[in-house]
Amino acid sequence: MPRLRHLGTSTGLLAGAAALALALTGCVPNKATAEAEAIQVTLTDSSCTVKPATAPAGPITFQVTNSGSDVNEFEVLAQDKLRIAGEKENIGPGTTVNYVVQLAEGGYFTACRKGMVGIPTSLAKFSVTKGSGDTETASESKQVAQAVTNYVSYVKDQTGQLLTATKTFAAAYEAGEDATARAQYPAARTFYERIEPTAEQFGDIDPALDLREVDLEKGQTWIGWHRIEKDLWAPAGFTPSDSAARKQLADQLVADTQRLYDLVYATDFTLTLDQISNGASGLMEEVSRTKITGEEETFSHTDLWDFKANVEGAEVAYGNVRAILLQKGSTGTSTAKKLDSEFATIDKLLAQYASGDGYVSYTELTTAQVKELSHSVNALSEPLSQLTSILVK
Numbered sequence: 001m002p003r004l005r006h007l008g009t010s011t012g013l014l015a016g017a018a019a020l021a022l023a024l025t026g027c028v029p030n031k032a033t034a035e036a037e038a039i040q041v042t043l044t045d046s047s048c049t050v051k052p053a054t055a056p057a058g059p060i061t062f063q064v065t066n067s068g069s070d071v072n073e074f075e076v077l078a079q080d081k082l083r084i085a086g087e088k089e090n091i092g093p094g095t096t097v098n099y100v101v102q103l104a105e106g107g108y109f110t111a112c113r114k115g116m117v118g119i120p121t122s123l124a125k126f127s128v129t130k131g132s133g134d135t136e137t138a139s140e141s142k143q144v145a146q147a148v149t150n151y152v153s154y155v156k157d158q159t160g161q162l163l164t165a166t167k168t169f170a171a172a173y174e175a176g177e178d179a180t181a182r183a184q185y186p187a188a189r190t191f192y193e194r195i196e197p198t199a200e201q202f203g204d205i206d207p208a209l210d211l212r213e214v215d216l217e218k219g220q221t222w223i224g225w226h227r228i229e230k231d232l233w234a235p236a237g238f239t240p241s242d243s244a245a246r247k248q249l250a251d252q253l254v255a256d257t258q259r260l261y262d263l264v265y266a267t268d269f270t271l272t273l274d275q276i277s278n279g280a281s282g283l284m285e286e287v288s289r290t291k292i293t294g295e296e297e298t299f300s301h302t303d304l305w306d307f308k309a310n311v312e313g314a315e316v317a318y319g320n321v322r323a324i325l326l327q328k329g330s331t332g333t334s335t336a337k338k339l340d341s342e343f344a345t346i347d348k349l350l351a352q353y354a355s356g357d358g359y360v361s362y363t364e365l366t367t368a369q370v371k372e373l374s375h376s377v378n379a380l381s382e383p384l385s386q387l388t389s390i391l392v393k
């Protein structure tokens with residue numbers, strides 16, 4: 001589920017879903033130590049405070065408490081106030097979570113976003129000073145570099161396939177070939193769903209592409225995949241777009257996808273180890289928020305395609321850091337064993353709902369089947385939420 005990324009001027013429904021979302025907010029191991037060293041962050045409905053507003057370079061633990069009345073998110077922004085260096089989403093009211101992010105020396109900004117939509121509040125400077133030294137061994141440093149290289153290549157590959165598939169889909173939609181466009185819609189979106197945390201790092205691209213109708217703000221123009229979805233699976237009483245509007249929506253979808261492609265293929269694009277591992281956890285939080293509840297694909301009910309793509313993306317991210325995790329002693333080994341098992345379990349569950357080259361409509365699942373998937377998501381998300389703190393400590 002996308003959030004608005006405009007910064008400054010540049011910028012079901014089923015029982016148990018709420019409880020699941022709360023369970024997936026995630027904490028890190030070694031709680032007493034983490035709390036003693038953590039930067040304290042307090043979120044309210046109108047502000048967020050960060051104390052102290054400085055930390056040495058390296059893995060930084062933010063202990064985030066949501067004292068407000070609504071779900072919130074905490075963000076660490078780069079100096080340009082656009083790129084997201086780290087974010088912890090879906091922090092429920094009354095919840096305290098520990099969030100670990102690896103930050104290099106330099107200037108950043110912190111912010112929060114009540115309801116996870118709209119303009120962020122309390123944008124404030126955060127300074128990262130020179131660290132005390134790199135404790136990585138030469139061998140581990142090479143492993144990290146290789147993991148980053150491999151995952152960046154994966155992101156580029158998925159983005160390239162996304163652009164190609166989007167152009168084909170947009171052409172069918174614009175031409176009024178609705179049956180063809182409906183068939184292409186869920187398949188094309190899988191490339192995006194596998195790498196969504198990366199897209200979320202780039203300003204307003206994620207909401208431009210993936211904003212749902214329920215998240216629209218007053219006066220906001222709705223564009224992107226889900227606006228087109230509503231045309232293709234028009235609910236009763238809704239009049240689909242005419243040919244001129246279709247062309248505009250199709251052209252904008254391709255243009256915004258091209259923007260994502262250009263950013264990912266820029267010569268200076270890279271990721272960090274914690275962005276990879278936090279991205280894996282973030283993908284499963286996407287599943288818990290909108291796929292389990294059937295809210296993501298409101299009109300097409302192709303949620304299982306997105307569900308599977310999120311799991312695949314998380315599994316690829318985890319696979320790229322698994323060798324490093326195994327070097328982190330008994331905790332790393334046991335976590336890897338747990339993750340291996342839970343990924344296998346959820347893959348097996350999802351395979352039950354395969355149909356042809358895709359998946360059955362989400363409306364065909366019974367409440368019991370949804371609960372079974374929900375339990376599996378919960379079991380997988382728990383060790384994933386610990387991954388970053390193990391890798392970077």
